[in-house]
Amino acid sequence: MVLANYERLRPVWLLVGIVSVLAVAAVSLSLGPANISVGSIIYEIIDRLPLLKTNTELSEIHSNIVWEVRLPRVILGGLVGATLALSGATYQAVFRNPLADPYLLGAAAGAGLGATLGLVNRWGDGSGATDAVPLLAFGGALLAVAITYFMGLRGDSSRSPASLLLAGVAVASFLTAIQTFVLQQNADTIRQVYTWILGRLNTASWGEVWLLLPYAIGTSCVILLNRRILDVMRLGDAEAASLGIRPDRTRKIMVVAASLATAAAVAVSGLISFVGIIVPHTIRILFGSSNRIVLPLSMLFGASFMMTVDLVGRTVISPSEIPIGVITAFCGAPFFIFVLRSSRRSI
Amino acid sequence: MALLEAKNISVTLGEHRALGSISLSVQSGEWLTIIGPNGSGKSTFLNALASLQNYEGLVTVGGKSLSELTARNRAQLVSYVPQDPIVPLDMLAGDYVLLGRTPHISALGVEGKDDLNIVGEILSRLDLEELGSRSMGSLSGGELQRCQLARALAQMTPVILLDEPTAALDLGHQQQALDLLEELRRERQLTIISTMHDLTLAGQYSDRLMLFDHGTVVADGNAEDVIKVELISGTYSARIRVIEVDGAQVVVPRTKEPE
Incomplete structure (x- = not known):
């Protein structure tokens, strides 16, 4: 007799995820102040692929809008969504805590402080990939997680994951206190800092895509390869160890990978909250709780979710934009509560 | 030759010496049950054998020292069900x-x-x-x-460690689980080291009992040698009688006598 009942990623789910990403991307590319049809965008993209030629009907201006404005923004949104959702799912797995999100170990507070210092000292204005602000945010996020990690492990020989979480809370409030103080002393930049903190994709360019892409690819490979090990970790450290896994080492590798990915995402898009929690949990409720399902689908649906949110943010009160962090919570929270209430599965 | 051998296993938890220099050897296919009151070091000893607890001393399975193996290779030799x-x-x-x-x-x-x-x-x-x-x-x-x-x-794995494997089971399921372990032991020469609170069941299913008290071995042998009124009532601070029924030692608690 062969075991028949187990949870696995079904190819059709992957397909649905990929189709959702492509569909939202197509709609996002065509909608905006300049009206460009989906069909002509598809021709335009095929035309730019090597070895293929079509009769692209786009004018030079429209072609520039697609290539220099909308496409980098759509791709960046997808990458940020995929990265934050995957990092959230990873933190939830290694800490066995459903409330864990990518900012758990202080990444948000560290990035916020780095960006605030950059903006109030006018080292940069927060736009462009070579600007000082994203680099400071990236450094701040990584530094905060590193401080949390060493504080959480020192003096606690049992190295319990809970002490790490508590250290994260302490480091985050400490850094937020400094950030608030700096901001209060420089009231003229409050608006700029606030805009950065709420998250945005409106300054997206190819430079930011290239900045995030290597981190997104590298860390997601590391995390996805460990998907089965992360299921073993759900049994707790003692049992994982008796099954031949080294839980401390696995947790360290996963935290480093997820934090690098989060820091890179935060650097290019600001603090976009909520994605790291609602996307993985929605996947768990709809498809299954195994990390072999949750991790890959979180990436795909995280990407399409973020692209949808950005589309809504830039079109509903066009020509002005709603900050993306506002919409993730405004649309995401009711949807998540609906999924939570209508599901028969427990979290 | 013994399959599992433990030499001078000591465990110190903080200032407290939880286990003091315990040695034993278990044959392939043997079922050893460790008994003893709460806090006598039974679970700590199983944790040490499962390499989940730092210990001094040496544990070998099939001649290989567990502390020198990788976690994965250890997990191919020893499996463990915590309490x-x-x-x-x-x-x-x-x-x-x-x-x-x-x-x-x-x-x-x-x-x-x-x-x-x-x-x-x-x-x-x-x-x-x-x-x-x-x-x-x-x-x-x-x-x-x-x-x-x-x-x-x-x-x-050739060795399985079970910490109170039947604590949550009713009488029928207790027997079913223990009978299955007994079958597998015969079929695959499975070596079982368990802890149990039910002394009567422990005596019926195991080849050998070890009585722990304050981290040391007080008695080691078959049910007849270990389940004795003097030994059990002393270490557990309990009033008991031991009755032999069909060759099995049955432990019966006695109520407090009026003074």
């Missing part, structure tokens, strides 16, 4: 048991057909086939405990 396992409530029972195959699956790979076969067979042996597609959170205490046993058996 209070963490149960992921939304995991399917089938997936839970399948995790027992972890030490036989390459680090970044996934299970193969053999693994599914082995798990399917163990589930049917424990009458758990029906439960495979249910979530762990929906199982009864007894079903959970059988799933935990199934997971350890799926590990296919």
